[in-house]
Amino acid sequence: MGWLVTGGAGYIGSHVSHALLEAGIPVVVIDDLSSGFEHFVPESATFVRGTLLDRNLLENTFRHYDLHGVIHIAGYKYAGESVNRPLHTYEQNVSAMVSLLQAMELAGVDRIVFSSSAATYGTPDTEVVDETTPTEPESPYGETKLIGEWLLRDAARATGLRHTSLRYFNVVGSGSELLYDASPHNLFPKVFDILYRGATPCINGEDYPTPDGTCVRDYIHVRDLALAHVAAASRLDDGLPMQPVYNLGSGKGTSVREIMTAIRTVTGIDFEPRVTPRRPGDPARIVAAGDLAARDLGWAMRHSLEDMVASAWAARRHAGEAYPSS
The missing domain is CATH 3.40.50.720 (NAD(P)-binding Rossmann-like Domain)
Structure with missing residues (x-):
């Protein structure tokens, strides 16, 4: 069954x-x-x-x-x-x-x-x-x-x-170079596709009540x-x-600007993101504890942020021009 x-x-x-x-x-x-x-x-x-x-x-x-x-x-x-x-x-x-x-x-x-x-x-x-x-x-x-x-x-x-x-x-990330996130609205695929095509990614808002002003999320x-x-x-x-x-969360957050820094480091592409206005519906911070899932489902963060960036970037590069453009 x-x-x-x-x-x-x-x-x-x-x-x-x-x-x-x-x-x-x-x-x-x-x-x-x-x-x-x-x-x-x-x-x-x-x-x-x-x-x-x-x-x-x-x-x-x-x-x-x-x-x-x-x-x-x-x-x-x-x-x-x-x-x-x-x-x-x-x-x-x-x-x-x-x-x-x-x-x-x-x-x-x-x-x-x-x-x-x-x-x-x-x-x-x-x-x-x-x-x-x-x-x-x-x-x-x-x-x-x-x-x-x-x-x-x-x-x-x-x-x-x-x-x-x-x-x-x-x-984020990928378990195989053959499987990629092609969403035109999610941060990782948007940034990777922009970088792949030689353009500059942006940050949606830097005036949130967070340490560096950008949204904090649990990746x-x-x-x-x-x-x-x-x-x-x-x-x-x-x-x-x-x-x-x-x-299902890590218990700690990463800001959008920190993500941009990790992407710059892992890909080796030097860029400075542009800042654009906030998107409606985006809360400033969401970070989740995964204690219950760890107890019952064996939940664990087995991959680092660098792993997430590297695997997602590898999948985007593998897709090449076959990647659906937004």
Whole structure:
């Protein structure tokens, strides 16, 4: 019996799919390729092209394949852009999840790992957030992720659905030169693509209430994230107790300016970033503690910031001119 990975042709989803297969777990990927790539899907995985809004496709997928769990990663993941596209964000992140949960209930699939976000916290008034920190999202993206967690909670009360949600923020790096983050809105791919093309990257705002005035985030390696998803799925399979929410974080933050310095050092490209106005929906600081996930999921930061930069830069260079330009 296998697991369905929604959004499994994307940057994060493909890493999760590879990690599941390495653990001996069969994988079916569903993805509409709006931001993913079919060549990211592992050869030994089954690929179904389509949207989660298509209930018939979902029901046929569950009917045709021997699935007993879902890792739900698909969605519209851009906090800043969600402010400009709230209805699209709600459709992709809430309506699609309702459709998925309905199809799961009809098929008798009773376990799910949800890819949530630290954006559910908004701008917390504490240096490091844990799972008890109040959730006060500041963008439609963060709101939809929190609603997704509520959907799981309520479905569990009604049907006994077994679930957990993994909250994280900036996922970077690469587990393979063949897999890269092509988002036009995420910091690492934006900066790397600009540098690859010989231009100068920018920093969105330097007047935040942080030590150097730029946003502070918790950066984690995509490979570490993927292993946490596999551990969560395995724990659900084993019937072990699970927390409804786990933070996946380092417990310490890195500012955007510090990221720029690391990129300059690792790539050997000398540049001074331009400063542009803030983006709407960007909180000043989010750093998460991963203690609960370390206890239950074996969560650990196995990669340094330099590892994250070097692996992501290697994947961008390997893609060359085939990399999708924004």
